Amino acid sequence: MSELFIRVIPTDPAWQPTAEAAARTVTFVAGLFAGPGDHAEAVEPIYYERITLIDGGEYTQDLFCPRCEADIGLDWFWELVRERNGGRMIGEPTIHDLSVTVPCCAAALTLPELRFEAPVGFARFEVSVRNWARGAWELDEKELAAAEAALGHPVTQVAAHY
Numbered sequence: 598m599s600e601l602f603i604r605v606i607p608t609d610p611a612w613q614p615t616a617e618a619a620a621r622t623v624t625f626v627a628g629l630f631a632g633p634g635d636h637a638e639a640v641e642p643i644y645y646e647r648i649t650l651i652d653g654g655e656y657t658q659d660l661f662c663p664r665c666e667a668d669i670g671l672d673w674f675w676e677l678v679r680e681r682n683g684g685r686m687i688g689e690p691t692i693h694d695l696s697v698t699v700p701c702c703a704a705a706l707t708l709p710e711l712r713f714e715a716p717v718g719f720a721r722f723e724v725s726v727r728n729w730a731r732g733a734w735e736l737d738e739k740e741l742a743a744a745e746a747a748l749g750h751p752v753t754q755v756a757a758h759y
Contacts, residue, residue, distance in 0.1 A: 601728055602654075602757040603735065606720035607750045610648045610695065610709060613722045614748050619644075621747040626724050629740055630731055638728035644721065647691040650678060651718040654759040659714040667701035669711070692719055716755045 605626060607614070614622070619642040630637035660669045677697065682690045695707045709719055724744070736744065736754050745752050 600759050602755075602759075603726040603729060604651050604718070604755040604757060605724040605726075605736070605741075605744055605752050606651050606718045606755065607722060607748065608753055609750065610692075610719040611721060612750055613644060614750065618747065618749045619722070619724070622724050622744055625744060625747045626726060626736075629736065630726065630729050632731065635731035636729060637726050640724065640726050643723050643725050645689065645691070645723075646721075647693065648695065648719050648721055650690045650692060651720050651723060651755045652757065653713075653715045653717060653755055654757040656715040656756055656758055657713065657717055661712040661714075662699045662701045662704065663706070663710055663712045664699070664704040665702040667699075669699060669701055673700055674711070695719065716753065718753060718755050 605622070623640055623642050627637065627640040629635075630640065657671065660671055660674050661667065662669055678690050678692070681692060681694065692708065695709065696705065697708055697711070698705050699711075711717075735756055741752055741754065
């Protein structure tokens with residue numbers, strides 16, 4: 598069975614909120630899925646011990662270098678993630694080192710700087726909305742700004758389908 602997610606994450610991969618800020622944000626985000634015809638199976642805070650890859654599942658389609666605009670391809674990225682996880686890809690991969698040298702132009706970058714066709718993130722915290730339905734596909738700029746205010750830190754979102 599497939600699952601659909603909206604994953605709201607801080608823009609700083611290492612940042613984590615207080616329990617109170619996380620609870621405020623979950624309450625706010627859950628309210629976005631409470632209107633007529635709107636639904637979410639679960640809205641919950643998830644804390645990770647280490648920086649974790651927040652991918653888009655089937656929505657993760659392509660990867661480009663932000664410096665030279667070359668198409669790097671996902672095979673290179675997944676091999677890098679696998680190497681940094683001791684050769685395994687079980688569960689949510691943790692990332693101990695965000696630095697990377699891209700194969701196209703040898704630029705020294707960080708993983709969050711890479712340009713994915715569909716958003717991908719790296720975080721130690723997320724508000725996860727699972728199996729949702731509502732009129733708008735993703736959270737809009739106003740909704741993200743309100744989530745930022747509740748959390749106390751800038752956020753972004755990653756839509757995912759597994």
